[in-house]
Amino acid sequence: MGRRMPRVYLIRHGETEWSLNGRHTGVSDIPLTANGEKMVKEMSPRMIGKGKLINPNHLRHILISPRTRAQKTAELLFGDNKPVKCEFKTDPEVAEWDYGAYEGMLSKDIKKQKPDWSIWDDGCPPGETPGESPQQMSDRVDRVIAKVRAIHEAAEKAVENPDDADYADVIIFSHGHFSRCFIARWCEFPIRTGYHFAAEPGGLAVLGYQHHSLKEPSLLGLNWYTEDALEKR
Template structure:
């Protein structure tokens, strides 16, 4: 049986400021640093074979702090932009509440949560999935099929795309899916990569 832990980065400075972040490389907030350390505490007792991360600093730093906290600092780590957050286009850097006042709450929710509607100049969740899932299939799943224990540090939407696939969620179900910052999500998978169970640690 393989174990796959998905870890959304700790709170970033722009999460704190309620701004659309996307591909902008912003650091963790003080709370985000603590969330990453807390995740490390929850991961003690796991022996990871390898880890994967996006190339963005908030995911890299979360991974580093979580692995330090779990007592594992010498495992192979692969970083790839395929795991990056959704690119939010013209919304990047804008305050979410102010954007909702301008365009309406419903429109902003569609931009943030829907499967196939793109924000202006940005990616939809469908677009994000079209880079996340091939990367998972080619680079990560082969280790799952070997029964390894793997940690992925990434972002709200890149992980939503992966969870949608793992749990076979519909477009309607994924609309309501939110992955909290700094909370390790454990999947146990069978020899074919199918989900046997999942829970937050």
């Protein structure tokens, strides 16, 4: 059996008022609801710890969106138990899709203006408040993936030093559309295939590799929930 391969854990922030009603939330700093905070606190002891899904001893880097909802999710998930050998970094590259003039709008209202609109094909409109196009989003996600792959590749070269090799897991605290785009591009699909992946508030995606090969990036698990989240589906 080969050694453990490194992973990237993709965590969407907890519930907000706008995630509940379906508004496009990009740059707006919408806080977690009380229930959103409760969800994250309940996830922590079940998800993080030695012998659990996320072993703090395997973590090397944690990237967090600048938005308050992502920052708070990271804070609540770890509490006072931050991994010692781990860098926490706020990274604008893992922020949500910039919706521009569509910020705060519902999809049904956008389609009143443009009936055939799809964010995956059309992105967000240019103009006074321009948003990101699918290509811009794809390029940004690819840059984040390149950062993660560089960390994993460095660990692969350190196999003669198992202690170094084990500290290669990455956590990204981000958002719904970013997460769906990341999963698609990690698996080397076009960004529009992100449509087929769900990223629920507080949900966790686990990505890594098959056959002990960095040349076979794969989705290992999607949407790890609290019981409360499961009951709502």
